[in-house]
Amino acid sequence: MSTSVYSRYRAAFAQALANALGVPAADIEAQVKPAEPAHGDLSFATFPLAKAQKKAPPAIAAGLAQSLSVPGLEIKAVGPYVNARFPTLPFTAEVIDAARSAGIRYGGDEDAGRGKTVAIDYSSPNIAKPIGFHHIRTTFLGHCIANIYRALGWRVEGINYLGDWGKQFGLVAVGFQEYGDPARIDDMGHLVEVYVKANKRAEAEPEFDEKARAFFRRMEAGDAEALKLWNQFRDTSIKGFKKIYARMGIEFEHIEGESRYQGKMDAVIDQIAKKPGVKESQGALIVDLTYAENEPPILLKKNDGSTLYATRDLAAAQDRYERFQFDKSLYVVAQDQALHFRQVFRALKEMDLPWADRTVHVAFGRIHGMSTRKGQVVQLNDVLDEARERVSVKVRENVEAGRIQTDDADALSEQIALGAIAFGDLKHKRASDYTFDWDEVLSFEGHTGPYLQYAHARAVNVLRKGGGAPASYDAALLTLPEEQALLREIMRLPEVVRDAAEQYEPSLVARLLLDVASALSRYYTLGNQERDKRINVEGNDALRSARLALIDAARVTLAAGLTLLGIPTPDNM
């Protein structure tokens, strides 16, 4: 397993402290934390030792600092803390070389997950319903988590598990007979219109709703005519979805749906009947378990005999294990389904499936304020279109002013628009709700996706103007505080990627990239006022090479991180 520069120094510092204190290094390592930048890079607080040693923390810290010696670290006591600082050398060269030698793979670790498999259920829209803007949460989260696990050497089985089976098909089918135009059966937009109308009518009219249910029962019974119609709707939807995914640069290992488990329901129910058992309740079939007070039972069959999504998820979970032998099986699904997954996972456990605890519900919060004035949901495609329009104005300006060159301004606009929208979502911690705001999603200033892309593009161009990234350089020359600050952000990527994987939290990567871009922009801008602080400083080839090497490391970090987030990295913008 490869070790990052940062974790290596942290481990060495912890080991030295542990030796001095006569305790296991593992106990100390958790207590070694990043220091306030003014004080150093690593810190160890001595407060907890005060009681046992019967000495004041500052005295303990001073004593420890005196006795420790770790190659590559400057150790010093500040008050009750023992702090360690990375000196310019060898630290600077180590960080730059780690990033540059890894290139676009920087931050990853192919050995970390070698031989392991993760199944990820994400995006999973319902067929015949529009893809609303809120779908970007599961879609981008899942996509990023997949990218991150891949970078850590896992085999990833991404599954777009379509909601292609259920009563809503009855609604579309029955609605199509009323409102549909047979000539437009392959028009996704038309199906959505039909669904919206039918859904509204079913809510007001019980007879209409019953017709839809009846249609779904025909589907479950294998009625050829019903299934033929369903298949047409399904094909139309999938074609429509693929266009949107292509726009976002997302591909799935598997596109399948709940219909996959049609015909396998009885087998699953038989299996559950053996352990832990099933029973009838209010005409429906439920899993026979002791439920908490106020907890609804797990429903396997409705009182009309048709199955429910819990039944299908139970079948799907097993099917996925049989196909992939996963070490983890993730469900990137909104928080409001927490109870459903808790119950499904519990049922798997009660069925004595040994892998039941490898399943994880990666829940995320809601996006508020999504309705348009007419009360309809904002569509993802519309947001992408609007963003591209706004971006293209700025792109045209920049091209005309000669600031950038591009063969394809439209493609560039699309890349930047995608960056804005993807990052606007991914920067949020997944558990928290956030508020959708057109102006915020479509703003390209401040800490946004385009900010990161812009920082990357500037790095690319300053490297080009400097004659490319140097093969050799003298790291000892990089002594400006802004240079050292930038290095410390570049250094963090491997740790952050690992944390993001463990916590299923791409926002950690997103936030780090902001810190990298911010440190880079600050450094870069110094040269506007002081020519001797330019990257491509004149009359000092050695210094210029060193600075270009650092910029190259920053460029690599941004490119690698943005790629993990699924955000394009244009060279000009």
Next chain:
RNA sequence: GACCCCGUAGCUCAGUUGGAUAGAGCGGCGGUUUCCUAAACCGCAGGCCACAGGUUCGAUUCCUGUCGGGGUCACCA
């Protein structure tokens, strides 16, 4: 009513798993371009970390309670 999230600057959000002076973007005010891309950079203003207890050397962070917001609670997915 029960259970699950959440409450941090005017707004939108971070806060490295309990440590040093709580940060960023937007918005506001003031600056920076004959000079590597101003989609950038710098400065100023803005905080009872919802409230009250508790644990601890130390709490925005952990526990309990109260208040406030959102969600879920068997035949939709």
